[in-house]
Structures are given as C-alpha cells and as structure tokens.
Amino acid sequence: MSTHRSTDAAPAPDRAEIEQIMTSRIAEFPDFPEPGVLFRDITPLLADGPAMRRVISYWCSILPEGIEYVVGTEARGFVLGAPLAYELGVGFVPVRKAGKLPGFPRSVEYSLEYGTATVEISRDALPRGARTVIIDDLLATGGTAAATIELVRDFDAEVLAASFLIELEGLGGRERMPEVPISTVWSIPN
Template sequence: MSEPVPSAEEIEELRGSHITEHPDFPEPGVLFRDITPLLRDGAALRSVIRYWSSILPDGIEYVVGTEARGFVLGAPLAYKMGAGFIPVRKAGKLPGTPASLSYDLEYGSAVVQIPQDSLPAGARTLVVDDLLATGGTAAATVELTRRFDVDLVGASFLIELEGLRGRDRLPGVPLTTVWSIPN
C-alpha cells in the first residue's frame, strides 16, 4: 500500500521546520541553507520524495544527479519513479575515460564527469540536484547530459534561490522545484 502524496501546504511546513539557515557561511554575505535536518528525518524525507515525484513528468527512465547532494536526493527520487540513477561526479572520481565538461564558477572552474556508457540515446532523462543558485553546475550537468543525445525532459531541484537567477542559465529546459525561495 503506497503512502498518500502530501499537499503543497504540508511540504511548505516541512521547509520551515527542516531547512535551517546559517548566515555568513561559507563566507560573509552568504546565507547557507542546510538540508541535513530534512535528511535525518525519515518521515519528512519520504514525504518530500513522494511529493517531488508527483510533480515530475511521467515516463522518466533515468535521473542524473550531481555530486554530492544530487546523489542523496536523486537516488531515492529515481527509486520512487522506477528510473535508473546516473551519478555526475567531480573530476578524477570515475575509472576509464568518462565524458567530461569543464565550466566556470564564480571563483574558479570545475569539471563534471559521467561514465561514458551511462545513457542510451533517446532515453527520457531528468537532471536533479539539491539547489539551484547561480546555475553554473546545473548548466554544466545539463550540457554534459545532452551529449548523450537523450530526451532531456527537464531539471529539478529541491530548492531554488530565485534572486540568484540560476534558471537564466538553463534556457529552454523545463524546471521544477519543491521550494522556491526569494533569496
């Protein structure tokens, strides 16, 4: 017997009680949102995963999650939807010759990688991560995923910080979020 999907109001209450804010971390002027209280509460996490999966398109075959919190959230989301899970890793974490993409961040650059044989062409694929902020990592993950000639059905995030305009870096990509926060 499956559990009922929580209402949007119930999910909003969980945000208030399970996402903590830490001013000036990791540097002055940044307000860090910590999802650890949500992750440690099994009932709350199950509720969020049930709700999140209910607002996504049907027929997703693969969830692509970005290291590290995209793994933590993407894997149970994929499980709930009956999809496979593909990890997108930081450079040097995968054997062989993975597909790679270098991209710029606010203060430097980074590389994301995916196993070369991860996704079959045409597969209905969703990119997942915990947070959409400035959009650099999300845009790189989307671009890397598209190299596999998949049917990218969208990108989805637990939290979107609207004021940082990360969605502007994902033109034409359908986006879903569980929580949108002004910033």
C-alpha cells in the first residue's frame, strides 16, 4: 500500500500558493469551442515545470492514504495522473476512449450533453480489490468521471476518491458521484 512519498523537494505548498499558481497559469478562451463556453486551458501550467511540480506536490497532499493505483482518463488525465502516480509510488491505469485498446477491454457507455461516449480499460489492468483514485483535469457535469467510477468498480476495485485539477462549480458534477469523496486543486464558479 502506498503512503505518500517524501522527497527532497520543498514541503507541499499551501492553498494560497496554489490559488496564485492556478490563477496565473490557466488561460481562458471565451466562446471556445462554441459561443457561450469559457474554455480553461491548462497548457501554460503544464509548460511551467516549477509551477507544475508545486501543483503535483499539493495534489498529492490532498489525496487519501492507501492508494494503489491512479486511474487517469484520456487525455489530460494521463498527463496529470502519471506524475501523481510517480510521486505516490503507485501504478497508473489509463482510461481510454472507445476503440483505442487492443483485445477485449472492459467498457462503459455514458450520456453526454450531445450524445453518448464510451470509456474503456484493458481487461487485466486492475486486480480485484485494488484501491484506486480517479484523476482528471476538469470536473464539470461529471459524466466521464461517473462512467470511470462505474468501470473501475466493474473490476471489483475500490474507488477511494475522485480528484480533479479544476472544478467548475454549479454544473452538478459532484451530484453524479454522491458516494465518492471528491477533492479538487482549484474550484471556480462557472
């Protein structure tokens, strides 16, 4: 079982430092990908190595103890989940869009505002009873996260928590996962 790794790095930053980092390194693009949508781009954060390291350090400090696997959803959940798994010293399991995995992956179809989507995990990715945390970049309406939780539970694995870099408050994402503890690095009103 994992305990949070201690490294030679500085102690985890506090909430005020994280607020400053996130405010200054998340770009906003109004009316993208369609009118009325305010797109939050994490690329400036990803490009700033020291800031990203501080965010990962903080994020590890708010995750529950006992994690054995970080489960990251395609695609930004890969970018964020892999360094979290590395820092925690645990395995990383990618959740892919339909048709991206060979063999016979396990899958779950879920509803979107504009149709349906499917997420998949390799059939042998998680052992029964694995203690997992779900990671993604954004919690908005919660559809992808709820489907990922369902998929992980199909392995008879335990979902200790779901955690997100950014939460857009007021879009009902938390309500889609009432039985799972949720943490976020940065929450902003939508």
